[in-house]
Amino acid sequence: MLKVEKVYKNFGALQVLRDISFTVELGGPRLVIIGPNGAGKTTLFNIITGELSPSGGKVYLFSRDVTKAPCHRRAHLGLGRTFQIVDLFPDFTVMENTLLGLQAHEPFRFHMIRPLTSYTHMTEKARTLLERIGLWEKRDFPINSLSYGEMRRVELTLGLAIEPKILLLDEPTAGLTSSESLELAGLIQTLRRDMTLVVIEHDMKVAFTLAERMIVLHHGEILADGDPEQIRTNPKVREVYLGERMGV
């Protein structure tokens, strides 16, 4: 499980996160974090993954204090993530991207003799994963030649490739049309349940499609934490999202 305890983050005089505490159980409900721009959502992700260190508070991963552990060690413990802005290996093909993700935690990742392509069980794994994501036909295409929607899917593939126990998705549908977004949300819903998802989502429709639990961040604080129905009817949340229709 993932536990965030009294996390604070300041950038100079600017307080971005204030007293954030929550727990995500393995196999627990899918958590969606929403909040207006600048609420501190991505900063929170970066603190959980270790790209940023908190100004105060602690992060626990599987009851281990990882507040000071580097990113790659947290990934090895079973924490995966995707990025809001697609962050891939642009000159590699879809297949090469996937293999690079798949081998990240394999014991042979430091081997120097056999070519990576000769590890056939890896190519099989990649095939299963890509077929699931719907990119198998595009496996030999370099990322540069893909459409934006397809790049988004590779982004998700890389998140899944390391077979994390907890996967953080940072706006998985950012920049997609609303029909593409819902399609991708549908795919995300079918992911295996022993992997706990924590999703940042901007699109309310997608957020309410995916959420089984919601946290609302506002000005760096947790405004509300509860199931989607509670969030929808919460007067404080409605005030923040004044004028927006909540999850129709």
Added chain:
Amino acid sequence: MGILAQKEKLIFFGLLGILLIVIVPLSPRYMQTLITSILIVSIYVGSANLLTGYTGLVSLGQAMFWGSAAYMVAILTSRGLVHNFYLISLLSLIMVVVLSATFGALAVRTKRLYFMILTFAFGHVVWAVAMYSLQTLTQGFNGISDIRRPDLGLPWSMEGHRNFYYLVLVVAGLCFTVVYLIIRSPFGRALVGIRDNEHRMVALGYNTFLYKYLCYVLGAVISGVGGILYAYFNGYVNPSELHWLWSGDALMMMFIGGVGTFWGPVLGALVYTGLRYWVSAYTRYWFGIEGVIFILVVLFFRGGAAGFLSELQRRLSHRSAQG
């Protein structure tokens, strides 16, 4: 040249083999010497290519490993301390590993410009130490001469140009096989991943420091192998082998040959050393010409000679497919 078909590949390697194994040894002595030096230099450029071309670490200190291995050979042989070629090579490479493991632990923590400046600084310190502090050992500016060709304990004497050429050919072949295997292995793919997007590699769980560190040490060892051969080949070692200008030359040759391509280092060493040889016969202004070549490559042939050749090959096969 990854687009060659299987049959074309066989023909290409067949011809290359015949050229290197049969024709070069039958060619005039100056030609054998020239090709020998090109092969040695291409090992050196290959090491820089592993580090810079494949991993994205631009080092200005590659000469430090080439030079210190060469000096180790020079000191050990000229003082008659050790006579066994294999032991001398081993000791030289151990020194290179110690040097690179020490400097690497510091330099690899930094990125881009800072890495370049640190490797430059370390290299310059080693140069200054060889030039001044250890003068009694290195004979400073004068360098160490009279390095005799090695005795391999084989029936063939290395005193002859031809036999020494074969030794260099075998060692260069080994070095390039090692690089070839590495860049296709899981380790090598991770290096290229680090070059293209280190941020993502970290998020995936790669310990990128360890990869870069191992690559730095590996590159140093390959560079050291080149340095060892060079000391025996040239029979004379001076501080310019440690100088950052020689580190810069590695980058220059890599650019001319094609950064991050397998054949780039060989082509770069060939064009650079070959041109230098011919041009020097007519004019003293090699450095000016070198500069012009470099500018032309950067402006018009970003892929270097390797990129140019594969583009040419692509167009030719395209045309023949149409015709």
